[in-house]
């Protein structure tokens with residue numbers, strides 16, 4: 001749906017929009033006619049490149065940096081959104097951390113780190129965003145198949161994403177009827193640099209559709225839930241090639 005009519009004049013904030021999956025979500029929503037707040041933390045050069053691509057499509061784009069583990073920084077982020085755009089229609093909580101934390105080695109800080117970034121930050125961002133959604137809006141959380149199928153070396157990450165599913169359902173009730181809240185639950189779409197060929201082949205062997213997905217697969221689902229699915233709220237859409245069937 002690249003027809004801008006449905007989303008013309010909408011303002012979308014995508015967290016972690018400078019690189020990888022968040023970047024593709026930002027570009028896809030811009031192509032659908034949204035103006036974009038390109039949130040980033042450290043990837044300033046990549047964020048500016050994304051913003052320039054969006055401007056070249058004829059949409060407005062602003063880069064705003066914020067450490068989402070800092071609640072004061074979240075408050076400042078949304079003040080800047082209000083200042084520069086005056087409103088917000090779509091929030092995509094995509095920024096996250098995914099650190100290797102084998103059970104025997106993980107400590108309290110590992111646990112807090114994942115919960116703060118992957119669960120508390122989407123909560124705080126959603127509450128702040130809702131205050132700027134004057135004409136209603138849509139919030140999309142990016143979860144993970146690991147929310148329901150644990151990775152033994154990433155337990156705090158899995159717990160944080162499991163919480164994000166309940167946050168999605170809870171906020172969908174709490175923010176209805178004006179604001180819809182849904183989640184996209186990706187399987188693997190981009191490998192990490194530290195995953196070797198054996199690890200990659202193992203992942204692929206577990207996917208009924210026989211290959212990993214792409215950031216575009218996730219962005220297309222986000223666009224659907226954010227713009228087109230106007231009677232859908234509180235739902236989790238798995239985009240995983242069937243991985244969650246195991």
Ligand SMILES: NC(=O)c1ccc[n+]([C@@H]2O[C@H](COP(=O)([O-])OP(=O)(O)OC[C@H]3O[C@@H](n4cnc5c(N)ncnc54)[C@H](OP(=O)(O)O)[C@@H]3O)[C@@H](O)[C@H]2O)c1
Nearest residue numbers: 016020021040041042043067068094095096144188189190
């Ligand atoms: N990649 C996959 O295959 C896959 C699979 C399942 C689920 N997911 C989920 O999809 C989403 C996007 O995945 P991804 O692989 O593209 O993400 P990613 O590369 O791991 O991280 C996205 C961005 O999060 C930002 N970030 C990290 N810590 C931050 C902090 N303290 N404050 C603010 N921003 C912070 C970083 O921004 P800067 O670079 O600007 O610092 C980073 O670029 C995530 O929620 C992830 O859990 C991804």
